[in-house]
Amino acid sequence: MAEIQLKSLAHSYSDTPDGPDDYAIRHLDHVWDKGGAYALLGPSGCGKSTMLNIISGLLQPSEGDVLFDGKRVNELSPRDRNIAQVFQFPVIYDSMTVFDNLAFPLRNNGVEASRVKARVHEIAEVLEIQDKLYKKAKNLTADEKQKVSMGRGLVREDVSAILFDEPLTVIDPQLKWKLRRKLKQIHEQFDITMVYVTHDQLEASTFADKIAVMYGGQIVQFGTPTELFERPNHTFVGFFIGSPGMNLIEVQRCPRGVCFGSIVVPLDEWQVEVLQRQKTSNLKIGIRPEFVEVSDQATDETFEATVLDVEDLGTYKIVTVELGHETLKARQNEEFEAEIGGVVHLSFPKQWLMLYVDEFLIKEQQ
Numbered sequence: 001m002a003e004i005q006l007k008s009l010a011h012s013y014s015d016t017p018d019g020p021d022d023y024a025i026r027h028l029d030h031v032w033d034k035g036g037a038y039a040l041l042g043p044s045g046c047g048k049s050t051m052l053n054i055i056s057g058l059l060q061p062s063e064g065d066v067l068f069d070g071k072r073v074n075e076l077s078p079r080d081r082n083i084a085q086v087f088q089f090p091v092i093y094d095s096m097t098v099f100d101n102l103a104f105p106l107r108n109n110g111v112e113a114s115r116v117k118a119r120v121h122e123i124a125e126v127l128e129i130q131d132k133l134y135k136k137a138k139n140l141t142a143d144e145k146q147k148v149s150m151g152r153g154l155v156r157e158d159v160s161a162i163l164f165d166e167p168l169t170v171i172d173p174q175l176k177w178k179l180r181r182k183l184k185q186i187h188e189q190f191d192i193t194m195v196y197v198t199h200d201q202l203e204a205s206t207f208a209d210k211i212a213v214m215y216g217g218q219i220v221q222f223g224t225p226t227e228l229f230e231r232p233n234h235t236f237v238g239f240f241i242g243s244p245g246m247n248l249i250e251v252q253r254c255p256r257g258v259c260f261g262s263i264v265v266p267l268d269e270w271q272v273e274v275l276q277r278q279k280t281s282n283l284k285i286g287i288r289p290e291f292v293e294v295s296d297q298a299t300d301e302t303f304e305a306t307v308l309d310v311e312d313l314g315t316y317k318i319v320t321v322e323l324g325h326e327t328l329k330a331r332q333n334e335e336f337e338a339e340i341g342g343v344v345h346l347s348f349p350k351q352w353l354m355l356y357v358d359e360f361l362i363k364e365q366q
């Protein structure tokens with residue numbers, strides 16, 4: 001088990017990169033602590049597999065260092081890095097039995113036969129494939145094959161880390177949930193550094209203690225599911241996490257706040273000060289639908305909005321409103337009633353109103 005540090009990492013698949021767009025990983029610094037259960041979450045093409053392949057040594061980064069427990073491993077082969085990697089599709093030997101498939105990584109490392117047997121049985125039990133141990137792998141279902149593939153990753157006790165690259169894609173939805181719980185349980189039992197790649201936020205938050213959100217070749221936030229929800233560090237995190245995602249509105253500077261159309265949103269003094277120091281015109285405010293307050297009463301602090309839609313989702317309602325030519329969503333409880341075309345009054349509690357400059361959250365110490 002190791003701490004994995006990525007230092008000033010960048011990677012381009014082009015030999016002659018011509019600007020940031022040619023980079024799959026853009027100048028990235030990150031530490032995966034020893035023994036943590038992490039998810040790497042992001043949309044297709046953001047660089048997740050590239051990062052995993054750089055860690056495992058399948059790919060050499062164009063720039064920067066990969067350190068295991070502080071030691072540079074760039075020059076080490078995948079085998080010498082001692083990383084187990086589980087891919088989207090099963091990597092197993094069809095002609096071998098399940099037992100031999102699971103035993104393979106151990107025998108390869110010269111582990112003695114009695115220990116191989118004990119460990120294979122332990123992993124088979126955790127994955128609930130004990131009754132398949134003496135079957136040929138080619139006779140297994142797709143689900144079972146992927147379990148064996150995961151087992152091959154989990155079986156070695158000496159690995160620095162296990163990297164899972166969307167391992168549950170081929171698994172039946174019912175079993176997916178069960179296997180995710182199982183992986184979490186395995187993590188607790190064996191205390192191994194695990195990095196789990198996914199583009200599914202639910203999958204990420206059920207597996208990981210901390211999630212790294214990747215976007216455009218960068219990690220834009222690394223935090224607990226609650227931190228990502230409550231204080232998205234980047235507009236992409238606001239948009240990507242949550243259902244529906246965060247309301248994001250382009251705004252301009254105004255005296256004592258920001259505005260869009262005729263709407264003026266007052267800000268705290270420190271936020272106004274930060275804005276004065278920034279030159280960019282790329283400014284947004286963000287508030288999650290869960291935190292928008294909707295009332296039929298106007299006050300000095302509310303904004304008048306028109307109801308466009310009320311969607312009943314069983315245990316709650318999503319209300320869509322128009323405010324100053326912008327469309328916003330608010331999550332309300334089941335009892336909420338409003339007429340389409342009717343007027344409501346919105347307020348944005350200060351602690352939940354985020355200000356983004358060049359897509360990144362402005363924080364008080366800046």
Ligand SMILES: Nc1ncnc2c1ncn2[C@@H]1O[C@H](COP(=O)(O)OP(=O)(O)OP(=O)(O)O)[C@@H](O)[C@H]1O
Pocket residue numbers: 013024042043044045046047048049050051199
């Ligand atoms: N072998 C390659 N040659 C050239 N470009 C590549 C190669 N592999 C990936 N890329 C590009 O690098 C970028 C990052 O790809 P990567 O596969 O790391 O993303 P990802 O987040 O894992 O996506 P997905 O979820 O679809 O697997 C993408 O623009 C992709 O097209």
